[in-house]
Amino acid sequence: MATKKAAKKRSTKKASTRKYSPAAGKSVETEMKAMKKGQLKSGRSGKKVTNPKQAIAIGLSEARKAGMKVPPPRS
Secondary structure (H helix, E strand, C coil): HHHHHHCCCCCHHHHHHEECCCCCCHHHHHHHHHHHHHCEECCCCCCCCCCCCHHHHHHHHHHHCCCCCCCCCCC
C-alpha cells in the first residue's frame, strides 16, 4: 500500500508544474480572437483558418518563435 501512496504523490506533484507560460497563453488567446473575427490566415496558402485547434497550433508556434516557455511540438 505504501507504494500506491508514493506513486499518487508523484503524479500529483508532476501535474502541478506549469507547462506553458502565461505569455504563451496570451499568444494563443490573440490568435483565437483573430480566428473568430475571420482575420487569421494560415502560413503558406494564406487560406482563412476556421478550425480552433489550428488557431491554437498557430498561437503556440508564434510563442515558440518568440522564445516563450512552451513544450516542443508532438512528433
